[in-house]
Amino acid sequence: MRGTLKIKVNKKEAIEKFVERDFNAIPTEWVRTVIDHLPDLEGEASAPLPMWGTMWIMNFKQWGEKLYESSEVVEECDKHKDNDGHSCIKCDSYDEEMLGARNVVVEDEHGTHSTAIYIYDINGEYVIGVNGAGWNFYDGVWDKLYDFFGLEWHKQEIERGDK
Numbered sequence: 001m002r003g004t005l006k007i008k009v010n011k012k013e014a015i016e017k018f019v020e021r022d023f024n025a026i027p028t029e030w031v032r033t034v035i036d037h038l039p040d041l042e043g044e045a046s047a048p049l050p051m052w053g054t055m056w057i058m059n060f061k062q063w064g065e066k067l068y069e070s071s072e073v074v075e076e077c078d079k080h081k082d083n084d085g086h087s088c089i090k091c092d093s094y095d096e097e098m099l100g101a102r103n104v105v106v107e108d109e110h111g112t113h114s115t116a117i118y119i120y121d122i123n124g125e126y127v128i129g130v131n132g133a134g135w136n137f138y139d140g141v142w143d144k145l146y147d148f149f150g151l152e153w154h155k156q157e158i159e160r161g162d163k
């Protein structure tokens with residue numbers, strides 16, 4: 001009997017494919033140079049850039065828009081300085097260095113929370129960056145984005161006929 005070969009990728013492999021397909025790495029310094037040469041910058045385009053030396057242009061504009069809509073400008077919350085257990089998205093994402101930048105907020109099994117991911121609209125291109133260093137971005141960045149977009153490539157089987 002001739003059968004079909006079912007190919008399955010695990011989640012890690014699926015996420016690697018997602019990153020490869022949907023993001024283009026660029027040096028953060030390039031982004032800074034581009035921004036420095038844009039006239040009349042407003043809003044988050046003039047906000048601080050993340051510390052990591054690489055940023056990523058998003059290849060699909062609709063997905064950039066979706067991510068952008070799920071982001072919040074980092075600003076100080078009125079209750080931020082209370083030490084009474086107060087917690088909100090603003091407090092959660094508060095990072096003095098990143099004031100004015102847009103932090104990506106996601107919903108997962110831990111509830112709604114901020115991430116180390118920041119998104120910028122630079123002349124109509126969506127660019128993301130990570131404020132952090134020294135950890136694996138497959139644990140906290142790419143996996144979060146893969147889930148955010150509802151991808152389930154790791155659950156799908158790709159059928160290949162016998163040759």
Ligand SMILES: [Zn+2]
Binds near residue numbers: 077078080086087092
């Ligand atoms: Zn707060």
